[in-house]
Amino acid sequence: MPAYAVVGATSWGVTLAALLERAGNDVILLVRSELEAHAVRAAGGLERLGTGPVLGPRVHIHPMPLTANHAAGLSGALVAVPSHAFRAAVQAAGLPRSLPVVSAAKGLDLETSSRMTEVLHALGYDPDRTGALSGPNLAHEIIRGLPAAAVIATPDLELGRAWQTALSAGAFRVYASTDVLGVELAGALKNVIAIAAGAAWGLGFGANAVAAIMTRGLAEMTRLGLALGAEVATFNGLAGVGDLAATCFSPLSRNRRFGELLAAGRTPADAVDEIGETVEGAHTAPVSLRLAAAAGVELPITAEVAAVIGGERTVPEAMLRLLGRPLAREELPRR
Numbered sequence: 001m002p003a004y005a006v007v008g009a010t011s012w013g014v015t016l017a018a019l020l021e022r023a024g025n026d027v028i029l030l031v032r033s034e035l036e037a038h039a040v041r042a043a044g045g046l047e048r049l050g051t052g053p054v055l056g057p058r059v060h061i062h063p064m065p066l067t068a069n070h071a072a073g074l075s076g077a078l079v080a081v082p083s084h085a086f087r088a089a090v091q092a093a094g095l096p097r098s099l100p101v102v103s104a105a106k107g108l109d110l111e112t113s114s115r116m117t118e119v120l121h122a123l124g125y126d127p128d129r130t131g132a133l134s135g136p137n138l139a140h141e142i143i144r145g146l147p148a149a150a151v152i153a154t155p156d157l158e159l160g161r162a163w164q165t166a167l168s169a170g171a172f173r174v175y176a177s178t179d180v181l182g183v184e185l186a187g188a189l190k191n192v193i194a195i196a197a198g199a200a201w202g203l204g205f206g207a208n209a210v211a212a213i214m215t216r217g218l219a220e221m222t223r224l225g226l227a228l229g230a231e232v233a234t235f236n237g238l239a240g241v242g243d244l245a246a247t248c249f250s251p252l253s254r255n256r257r258f259g260e261l262l263a264a265g266r267t268p269a270d271a272v273d274e275i276g277e278t279v280e281g282a283h284t285a286p287v288s289l290r291l292a293a294a295a296g297v298e299l300p301i302t303a304e305v306a307a308v309i310g311g312e313r314t315v316p317e318a319m320l321r322l323l324g325r326p327l328a329r330e331e332l333p334r335r
């Protein structure tokens with residue numbers, strides 16, 4: 001039987017472990033401590049997912065690091081911790097450098113502006129065997145068996161096919177791509193646009209305004225992606241428009257909820273506290289602006305989200321600035 005490791009007993013990590021098991025694999029779920037291992041074993045998953053036990057007998061829960069014994073039989077590992085904890089988690093996990101490793105995180109490194117596969121490369125993992133998983137994938141829906149699709153990007157399509165088979169279970173369908181950069185960037189950048197969409201919902205704007213933010217947001221995500229070498233098709237796919245739609249419209253999205261709370265006048269710190277879970281877009285906004293400045297690309301919506309998070313202006317002021325921009329031709333980046 002193939003065996004895979006999952007790093008992180010997060011909502012997404014537990015969901016991925018359950019999917020791998022349902023697809024017929026053995027799984028080693030690597031957690032931070034014996035205490036955490038005990039809690040996850042006792043709950044059969046995570047209490048905050050609200051489902052009851054979801055992990056069966058083929059998911060083995062162990063504290064990091066991976067033992068040599070467990071490492072020997074592995075076909076790959078998925079890393080499902082938030083981007084700010086990604087580097088430390090990979091270092092603690094002790095995954096063999098030759099192992100195919102896929103990032104399931106949707107964020108950029110705050111210090112280095114790197115994508116998570118770049119963090120893996122810097123830690124010595126083989127660029128030909130690292131990849132990214134993304135798409136409209138709210139863990140709370142997937143763990144309940146609701147249908148969803150994702151995209152896994154690896155430099156080598158054969159490797160991608162192996163991951164597709166390993167992860168596709170029940171109503172979860174995985175597509176393959178070779179645009180690792182695009183899939184990673186799209187997954188990270190959409191969280192920032194979802195904060196803006198949440199702010200629009202929070203101000204009482206309607207579906208028209210949210211759709212406008214999503215469309216112009218997708219244009220700026222694509223502009224930056226193309227400037228950095230991504231493929232336009234990726235932004236029109238599951239990791240781009242697909243995830244953007246799920247995140248901007250679902251009340252389950254923490255990035256959208258964060259925007260709603262900012263619109264209600266909460267400080268960013270209070271909004272994060274109130275949500276009590278990861279809000280990736282709050283970290284990604286300033287990093288995307290740095291990448292955009294270096295690439296000579298303009299990201300008007302992202303700039304306003306970063307300004308609100310930085311305490312430079314309120315949500316209504318940011319919305320007025322966006323509405324007051326010079327009228328322009330509708331340009332959609334193509335290549």
Ligand SMILES: NC(=O)C1=CN([C@@H]2O[C@H](COP(=O)(O)OP(=O)(O)OC[C@H]3O[C@@H](n4cnc5c(N)ncnc54)[C@H](O)[C@@H]3O)[C@@H](O)[C@H]2O)C=CC1
Pocket residue numbers: 007008009010011012013031032080081082083085089104105106107137138139140277278280
């Ligand atoms: N929750 C979801 O529906 C989805 C999340 N993602 C991505 O997956 C990543 C993880 O997000 P969630 O599963 O939502 O996280 P989460 O919000 O369930 O858990 C985040 C928290 O997990 C804890 N944690 C657990 N194991 C950790 C470890 N090994 N190292 C550091 N912190 C650890 C930390 O306290 C952290 O604050 C993020 O990058 C997110 O964007 C991607 C797709 C779906």
Ligand SMILES: O=C(CO)COP(=O)(O)O
Pocket residue numbers: 106135136137138139191194243246247252253254255256278279280
């Ligand atoms: O990425 C996600 C869904 O695909 C999760 O969105 P939130 O982090 O906004 O909850």
